[in-house]
Amino acid sequence: MLQLGRTLKRQRLLRGLKQSHVAELLSVTQATVSRWERGIHPPSPAQRQALMALIGGPPPGGGDAALRRLVESSSQRVHLICDESHHLLAASPARTAEWGAPATALIGRSLWPFASPAIAAAEARLDELGWRDGAVRAVAFRTQATRDPVVPIAPGVVLWERLRLEDGSEARLVSTLAAAAPLPPDVVCI
Numbered sequence: 001m002l003q004l005g006r007t008l009k010r011q012r013l014l015r016g017l018k019q020s021h022v023a024e025l026l027s028v029t030q031a032t033v034s035r036w037e038r039g040i041h042p043p044s045p046a047q048r049q050a051l052m053a054l055i056g057g058p059p060p061g062g063g064d065a066a067l068r069r070l071v072e073s074s075s076q077r078v079h080l081i082c083d084e085s086h087h088l089l090a091a092s093p094a095r096t097a098e099w100g101a102p103a104t105a106l107i108g109r110s111l112w113p114f115a116s117p118a119i120a121a122a123e124a125r126l127d128e129l130g131w132r133d134g135a136v137r138a139v140a141f142r143t144q145a146t147r148d149p150v151v152p153i154a155p156g157v158v159l160w161e162r163l164r165l166e167d168g169s170e171a172r173l174v175s176t177l178a179a180a181a182p183l184p185p186d187v188v189c190i
Helices: 004-016 021-025 030-037 044-057 065-073 117-129
Strands: 076-082 088-091 138-143 158-164 170-177
Touching: 004 030, 004 044, 021 030, 021 044, 065 076, 065 088, 117 138, 117 158
Parallel strands: none
Antiparallel strands: 076 088, 076 170, 138 158, 158 170
């Protein structure tokens, strides 16, 4: 619950919204928004859905255009997501060739529903590894295949690299590597 509160506060601040404005838009009090952000009280399922609609995507103006161009022109199997919401920001042609939907249909959508069990397990360990504190900037792990028709996942080594975008938000560069590929020295293997 505390993680949701931190995410809400960060996304609200990135958008330049005051708690009182969020409260007004969601028909709650400013104190309620404050309690959500401090992790004292969780939003109801309906309130959570309204919050995600309000601040769930990448921040306005979002993203570094040069980084997006590099990802979109890469010959490697890579994609870029918002580190908090898992919304797709950009994908390489090699990555989208694996998918059953064009990148344009997935941009701005969370890729979390397509995560494999190994991806979910790695995500669950990020706080203990110091990912959000900046202690760790790259993580590698093995994942198994999934057969989702929209976003299938190939088995192999996944490398996550955390990047700060020009708007202050964090992004994650997701690469699929060959099993024998050398990893950079600062990568934490889990």
